Amino acid sequence: MKEHEDNYMTEQNDRHMRDTLKQSFPPVKTELRRDLWLDVLRKLDARQVGVPWYDWALVGLSAVMFLAFPQLVLLVAYHL
Amino acid sequence: MDLLQRFTHGEIDAFETLVRQFQGDIYAWTVRIVRDPGVAEDLTVETLWRVYRARHQFRPDGNFGAWARRIATNLAIDHLRHNRPEQSFPAEPAGVPQPDPLVQRETHQRIQQAFRRLPAKLQVAATLALVEELPYNEIADALGTSVGAVKLRVFRAVRLLRKCLSQAGIRPE
Numbered sequence: 001m002k003e004h005e006d007n008y009m010t011e012q013n014d015r016h017m018r019d020t021l022k023q024s025f026p027p028v029k030t031e032l033r034r035d036l037w038l039d040v041l042r043k044l045d046a047r048q049v050g051v052p053w054y055d056w057a058l059v060g061l062s063a064v065m066f067l068a069f070p071q072l073v074l075l076v077a078y079h080l
Numbered sequence: 081m082d083l084l085q086r087f088t089h090g091e092i093d094a095f096e097t098l099v100r101q102f103q104g105d106i107y108a109w110t111v112r113i114v115r116d117p118g119v120a121e122d123l124t125v126e127t128l129w130r131v132y133r134a135r136h137q138f139r140p141d142g143n144f145g146a147w148a149r150r151i152a153t154n155l156a157i158d159h160l161r162h163n164r165p166e167q168s169f170p171a172e173p174a175g176v177p178q179p180d181p182l183v184q185r186e187t188h189q190r191i192q193q194a195f196r197r198l199p200a201k202l203q204v205a206a207t208l209a210l211v212e213e214l215p216y217n218e219i220a221d222a223l224g225t226s227v228g229a230v231k232l233r234v235f236r237a238v239r240l241l242r243k244c245l246s247q248a249g250i251r252p253e
Contacts, residue, residue: 017238018210021195024188025211028115030108032124037099039125044132 084140095135099128102145106152109222112212113156113204123159127152146221153204153222160200165193187250194244198237205233206241 066073086094106127111120131138131148138147195203201223208219209230220227 014238017242018213020191021206021210024191024195025115025207028111029117030111032104032107032121033117034121035100036103036107036121036125036128037096039121040099040128040132043125043129 082140084138084142084144087144088135088138088140090135095132098131098144102148103128105145106148109149110152110156112214113153113207114159115207119159123152123155127155130155149222150224153224157200157204160196160203164200165196190248190250191241191245194241194248194250197244198240202233202237202240205230206237209234210238 083094083097087098103124107120107124110123110127111117114120114123127148130151134151138144195206198206205219205223208214208222209216216227216230220230223230
């Protein structure tokens with residue numbers, strides 16, 4: 001019976017909940033206080049400077065190779 | 081080449097024009113959902129950054145505003161999901177009359193807290209539909225779903241909230 005009451009919502013109940021929520025959540029100011037372009041630009045620059053994942057993967061792979069085959073260091077040094 | 085085409089080709093001047101044109105709309109939409117101006121500004125910047133990053137996926141004949149708003153909505157949902165209040169509130173005896181303004185304010189705070197503990201997708205649908213009273217088709221468009229699905233989310237949000245408030249012994253006036 002209780003569950004049935006919970007499930008059964010009249011339009012009046014909806015309106016009541018809407019009123020309750022409107023009282024509990026005061027209106028917010030929707031005007032933007034400042035221009036965000038510089039923030040966006042800064043974020044774009046910051047992310048572009050970052051090293052891509054495949055570069056890190058290459059560094060990791062090189063480290064593993066040098067640890068597994070130390071003589072490779074000499075070979076690479078010779079070619080550099 | 082028009083503005084949106086130049087944007088999809090990565091022209092920063094075109095993107096700047098779009099940012100200046102749409103930042104207010106994106107912010108207004110986001111602040112209605114998260115209800116915190118500082119957070120809404122951060123999310124607007126993040127939205128615009130993602131918009132630029134995803135520029136190749138945008139069709140120049142599409143609706144830029146609606147596309148950006150959908151990205152903003154998804155970010156706002158993620159924010160709410162990761163910032164749900166952890167603590168539940170202590171129950172108080174049901175049926176206590178609340179004439180005192182202080183008690184009423186506390187009741188509103190508890191209702192807000194209960195609302196913030198709803199699943200993020202239900203919370204967003206209910207905020208936009210019940211608190212902001214926006215049209216269901218506008219909400220559906222921003223959520224990338226149907227009007228029926230939005231109505232269902234609002235229904236579930238109200239039912240869950242009512243259950244939660246009832247368990248905590250809160251009776252809204």
